[in-house]
Structure formats: C-alpha cells, structure tokens
Amino acid sequence: MALPLEEALELYRRMLRIRFFEKKMDFLFTHGQVHGTCHFSIGQEASAVGACAAIQEDDVVMSTHRGHGHALARGLPLNNLMAELMGRVDGFCSGRGGTQHVMSWKHHFIANGITGGTAVTGTGIALAFALKKEPRVVLSFSGDGAINEGHYHETLNLAAVWKLPIIFLCENNLYAMSTHTKESMVLQDISKRVESYGMKSITIDGNDIEMVKETVSSAVQNARTGLGPVFIECKTYRFSGHSKNDLFLYRTREEEAQWLKKDPIEKYEKIIKERYGESNETFKRIHQEVEQELDAAAIFAQNSPFPPEASLLDHCWCSEGGLP
Numbered sequence: 001m002a003l004p005l006e007e008a009l010e011l012y013r014r015m016l017r018i019r020f021f022e023k024k025m026d027f028l029f030t031h032g033q034v035h036g037t038c039h040f041s042i043g044q045e046a047s048a049v050g051a052c053a054a055i056q057e058d059d060v061v062m063s064t065h066r067g068h069g070h071a072l073a074r075g076l077p078l079n080n081l082m083a084e085l086m087g088r089v090d091g092f093c094s095g096r097g098g099t100q101h102v103m104s105w106k107h108h109f110i111a112n113g114i115t116g117g118t119a120v121t122g123t124g125i126a127l128a129f130a131l132k133k134e135p136r137v138v139l140s141f142s143g144d145g146a147i148n149e150g151h152y153h154e155t156l157n158l159a160a161v162w163k164l165p166i167i168f169l170c171e172n173n174l175y176a177m178s179t180h181t182k183e184s185m186v187l188q189d190i191s192k193r194v195e196s197y198g199m200k201s202i203t204i205d206g207n208d209i210e211m212v213k214e215t216v217s218s219a220v221q222n223a224r225t226g227l228g229p230v231f232i233e234c235k236t237y238r239f240s241g242h243s244k245n246d247l248f249l250y251r252t253r254e255e256e257a258q259w260l261k262k263d264p265i266e267k268y269e270k271i272i273k274e275r276y277g278e279s280n281e282t283f284k285r286i287h288q289e290v291e292q293e294l295d296a297a298a299i300f301a302q303n304s305p306f307p308p309e310a311s312l313l314d315h316c317w318c319s320e321g322g323l324p
Contacts, residue, residue, distance in 0.1 A: 003210065005276045009286070011053060011209055012272060015045035015265050016290050018069040021078070022240075024294045025068065025085060029244055033302070034085055038099050041069035043239035046264035047171050048073040048141075050212025051234075054220055055139050062122035062140040063111040065100045066171075066238075070141055074109045076102070078297040088304035095307055096315065116146035119155040119168060126159065126166035126229075137223045138166040139216070145176025147190050156231070160197040163228035167219045168194075170231070171206060173238045178250040194231040206234025207264040237262070 003011070022040040029038050041048065044066075052061060052073035063070040071081055076092070084091025085099050092104040100113030112118045122140035129136045146152045147170065159166050170190055174181055187193055191201040200222060204215050212234060219230035237259040241248040272278050 002275060005272075005278075008268075008272050008276070009278075009282070011049055011213075012265070012268050012283075013286055013290065014049045014053075014073060015209065015268065016286060017078070017293065018045045018048065018072050019265060020290050020294050021068060021072060021082075024298060025082075026240075026244070028086065028298065034099070035087065036098060037243045037245065038068075038085075039066040039243050040240040041066050041238065043259070043263065044171055044173060044206070044236045045069055046209040046268070047169070047206040047212055047234040047236055050209040051139060051141075051167075051169055051216045051232075054213050054216035055137065058108060059136050059220075060108045060110070060122070060125050060138045062118035062125075062138060063102070063109065064118055064141050064143060064146075065111075065113040065115075066143065067102060067111040067141070068099070071102055071104075071109060071111070074107055076104055076107050076109060078293055079300040080104075082297045082301040083304045086301045086304075087306060088301055089307050090300070090304035094311075116142060116149035116152035116155075118142055119146065119152050122166055123155045123159050123164060126164040127162065129165055130162065135224055136165065137220050139220075140166055140168050142168065142170050143176065144170060144172040144174065144181055144190060145179075146170070147193065148176070148184055156194060156197050156199070156229075159229040160199040163226065165223040165226075166229045167216060167223055168229060168231045169216070170233045171236055172233050173236050175238070175242065175251075177242045178246075178248075180250075189233065191231060191233045199229050199231055201231040201233075203233040203235065206236035207262050207267060209264060209268055236264075239263075 019042060022042045025034060025038055028034045048069040061074045080090055080092050084097055084102055087095035092102055097103055102111045112121060118140045119142060122138045126138045172190055181188060189203045191203040194201040204211050215232055219232060222230050269283055
C-alpha cells in the first residue's frame with residue numbers, strides 16, 4: 001500500500017539529509033576540521049531511513065563505524081552530531097566518541113566501531129528486555145564484513161536459541177573494506193547462511209526505502225511478540241570508499257555506473273513524482289531547506305569549543321591507586 005504523500009516526502013528528506021551531511025563532513029575533513037577518519041554511507045541512505053522509520057521511540061538502535069546515516073535516521077539532532085564528529089563539547093559525548101562511537105541514550109542510540117560488535121552488545125540489551133518482559137526491540141546494523149566474524153555467529157545462535165527481541169540488519173554493500181563478497185563467501189545471499197540458526201531470514205533490495213520499512217516493520221512485530229529475532233540482508237552499495245582516504249581502486253567504473261543507476265534518492269524522487277504528481281519545485285525546495293540545515297549545523301559545531309585540557313581524564317576509570 002502506498003504511503004501518504006507527507007510521509008513519503010519526509011522519508012525522502014531524511015535520506016537527502018544524510019547524503020548532504022556526509023558530503024559536508026567530507027568537505028570539513030578535507031579542510032582539517034574533522035580528524036582521524038570518516039566512513040561515509042553515501043548510497044546506503046534507504047536502509048538506514050527505512051529501518052529506523054519502522055521502530056518505536058523507546059526501541060534501541062545499535063550502529064556501526066559507518067553510522068552517521070543511522071544516527072540521523074534515528075533522529076539525532078544535526079547540530080550535536082556534527083559537533084561530536086568535530087570533537088567539540090556540544091557533541092553527544094563532548095567530542096570524545098567521535099565518528100565511530102557516537103552515543104545518545106536519550107535517543108536510544110549506540111554506535112560501536114568494532115566489526116560485528118553491534119550484534120554482541122545489541123543482543124545483551126535484547127536479553128535485558130526479555131528478562132524484564134519489556135515489549136521493546138533492538139535494531140542492530142552491521143555490514144557484510146561482520147558476517148565472517150566468529151563472535152557474530154555466536155551471537156546469532158544465542159539470540160535464536162533464546163528467541164530474543166532483536167533485528168539483525170546487514171547492509172551488504174559488497175565490500176568488506178576492499179574485499180568483494182565473492183572472494184570471502186560462497187553464498188552471495190547472506191540470509192541463506194543465517195537460516196541455519198533457525199531464525200527468520202530474508203534478502204531484500206536495500207535501495208528500496210518502502211520495501212525496507214515494510215520488511216523491518218514485520219520483523220519488529222515478530223520480535224516484539226516473542227517470536228524471536230529476524231535477520232534482514234539489505235543489498236546496497238556505498239558510492240564512496242571504505243573510509244576517507246580510500247580511493248576504491250579495487251572497483252571497476254562499470255560496476256559503479258551500474259549502481260549509480262540504482263541511487264535510492266533519485267529512485268524515490270522518481271516514484272514520488274510519478275505516484276503523486278509532485279513537481280521539480282517541491283524537490284528543489286527540500287534541497288534548499290536541507291542545505292540550509294547543514295550550513296547552520298556546521299556553524300554551530302565550529303562555534304562550539306573544544307573540551308578544556310583540564311577535562312582530559314574526565315570519564316576515565318583506572319585501578320585503585322590512580323594514574324602514576
């Protein structure tokens with residue numbers, strides 16, 4: 001069933017916000033205002049927005065090192081997210097979490113930079129929900145690279161045995177850093193591997209935002225009513241490299257061109273125009289509004305101070321006797 005126009009436009013806006021945010025962070029990184037590295041999710045916006053649109057406010061989202069899009073899809077404010085990535089005090093973790101470990105418990109959002117780590121910690125939270133008999137679920141994102149991690153499979157097995165309320169959502173963008181899935185696994189539908197644990201498992205088009213939302217909604221109902229976890233593989237593609245300094249020379253230009261034709265934002269814009277008769281002016285206005293949001297967020301973050309030196313050891317714990 002088609003979504004109402006207002007909801008469709010809001011989903012489109014959220015995807016565009018992620019796309020523009022990532023491009024803004026790319027610019028700021030290049031100009032020395034973001035340090036370390038960044039893992040952009042340009043091209044994967046539909047899986048983030050569609051999935052997060054299918055859960056409730058008190059459900060928990062576990063994100064990855066490629067988590068800016070998940071954070072924005074979850075509803076974390078632009079200003080504070082940008083400040084966090086720029087190491088400023090107005091970030092969610094006062095700039096200490098940075099790009100790979102953003103956390104806002106107010107928004108029930110936790111990022112984990114360890115490959116597959118989201119599944120482990122997310123399953124622990126799901127166990128707590130089950131023991132407390134709380135009707136809440138965990139949405140745990142991962143990439144295809146996590147699938148070959150031992151702890152990931154141990155977690156899938158445990159979650160299935162205990163029928164925990166967790167949705168494992170794998171964003172399969174074909175590459176674990178520079179290694180194509182064809183070089184690391186025989187079955188190219190990861191969901192087929194997960195079926196062996198006895199949990200419901202499905203592969204879908206991760207660039208179809210309405211399909212993602214509908215599939216995750218069904219999985220949430222399954223998990224929330226005590227029927228156990230669900231694994232969803234979203235086939236997608238990152239248009240950028242693995243991280244900021246990756247020139248992605250391991251990919252062919254033909255492959256990239258093929259996936260650019262499946263751009264989730266352009267795809268959904270076309271659907272909205274054809275389904276509802278919206279004009280180019282509608283999307284031009286949304287583009288301008290989102291650009292203004294990003295410009296304002298950048299100014300906010302740049303005006304936020306760095307943590308003072310005196311706070312260096314704040315939030316640090318050590319054994320009895322303290323530091324030498």
